[in-house]
Amino acid sequence: MNSPITLDALRVLDAIERRKSFAAAADELFRVPSAISYTVNKLEEDLDLTIFDRSKRKADLTPVGNLIVEQGRLILEATNELTYMAKQSASGWELEMRIAIDSILCFKPIYTLIEQFQVDNPWIDIKITEEIFGGTWDALTAGRSDLIIGVTGDLRNNNFKSHAIGELEFVFAVAKEHPLCHLPSPLSAKTIKQYPSIVVADTSRQLDTRSAGLLDGQPRITVADISQKIDLQLLGLGVGYLPVHRIQNHLDSGELVELKVAKPEIREVNICSAWRKDNKGKALAWFVDKLQTLPHDVFLGK
Numbered sequence: 182m183n184s185p186i187t188l189d190a191l192r193v194l195d196a197i198e199r200r201k202s203f204a205a206a207a208d209e210l211f212r213v214p215s216a217i218s219y220t221v222n223k224l225e226e227d228l229d230l231t232i233f234d235r236s237k238r239k240a241d242l243t244p245v246g247n248l249i250v251e252q253g254r255l256i257l258e259a260t261n262e263l264t265y266m267a268k269q270s271a272s273g274w275e276l277e278m279r280i281a282i283d284s285i286l287c288f289k290p291i292y293t294l295i296e297q298f299q300v301d302n303p304w305i306d307i308k309i310t311e312e313i314f315g316g317t318w319d320a321l322t323a324g325r326s327d328l329i330i331g332v333t334g335d336l337r338n339n340n341f342k343s344h345a346i347g348e349l350e351f352v353f354a355v356a357k358e359h360p361l362c363h364l365p366s367p368l369s370a371k372t373i374k375q376y377p378s379i380v381v382a383d384t385s386r387q388l389d390t391r392s393a394g395l396l397d398g399q400p401r402i403t404v405a406d407i408s409q410k411i412d413l414q415l416l417g418l419g420v421g422y423l424p425v426h427r428i429q430n431h432l433d434s435g436e437l438v439e440l441k442v443a444k445p446e447i448r449e450v451n452i453c454s455a456w457r458k459d460n461k462g463k464a465l466a467w468f469v470d471k472l473q474t475l476p477h478d479v480f481l482g483k
Contacts, residue, residue, distance in 0.1 A: 282311060348478065
């Protein structure tokens with residue numbers, strides 16, 4: 182018996198659950214909203230069950246819908262892995278090179294490498310994704326990316342290799358008119374906790390999410406990327422650590438002010454690129470080789 186739960190239907194459900202709306206899922210999958218609705222309605226009709234609770238404006242899964250999405254993601258991951266392995270074994274050259282970069286970095290160096298790569302390999306698709314915190318490791322371990330750039334910390338296990346690409350420097354910075362600017366330094370944790378921390382959301386899907394520079398009990402404003410975090414801190418809506426290479430012009434102009442903290446949580450972080458040892462793809466090897474020839478800290482705009 183053929184199951185009505187197709188891979189396409191699982192991709193649609195996954196997108197709706199992650200994006201929290203049918204319209205946003207349609208945008209991600211490059212389809213019209215009516216096509217998304219038809220897929221869901223048809224699946225519910227064929228299964229004779231309800232996947233989404235339509236009593237609310239938000240696209241909330243029913244318990245059985247949540248089961249289908251959770252198990253469906255395992256199927257999608259397995260299918261993607263099988264497809265990828267088949268493509269790799271066929272010729273040695275990947276049909277798609279997938280690169281995940283932490284949003285805190287400058288992307289121009291990888292664009293330059295892509296331009297060079299396409300001269301001799303125009304048929305190979307390249308997919309660039311932006312990740313935050315543990316999202317880069319998550320993308321590599323889950324098989325969504327072949328190469329990740331901007332990871333911190335030790336290697337997850339012996340299945341990976343890495344290459345150091347720079348050192349991030351962070352400072353605790355606030356808007357020039359923020360009340361903290363008028364207090365004696367170094368600032369205590371008790372003083373800082375009186376103001377919201379601007380936090381960038383971790384993009385991990387399977388690994389545990391994390392954050393940095395957040396004090397216990399401190400209110401937070403969560404944003405999607407580092408650019409939004411900088412914008413909110415420029416407006417004085419919150420406080421937090423920021424990467425120096427992304428805010429140097431604001432520090433120079435006085436729009437942002439670096440303040441001393443009694444017990445600084447983060448100052449300097451070593452970053453690297455990483456990839457799977459067992460990935461023998463020729464496209465990956467090309468990018469790894471080129472990355473190792475780039476100047477140190479080039480992804481920090483230096």
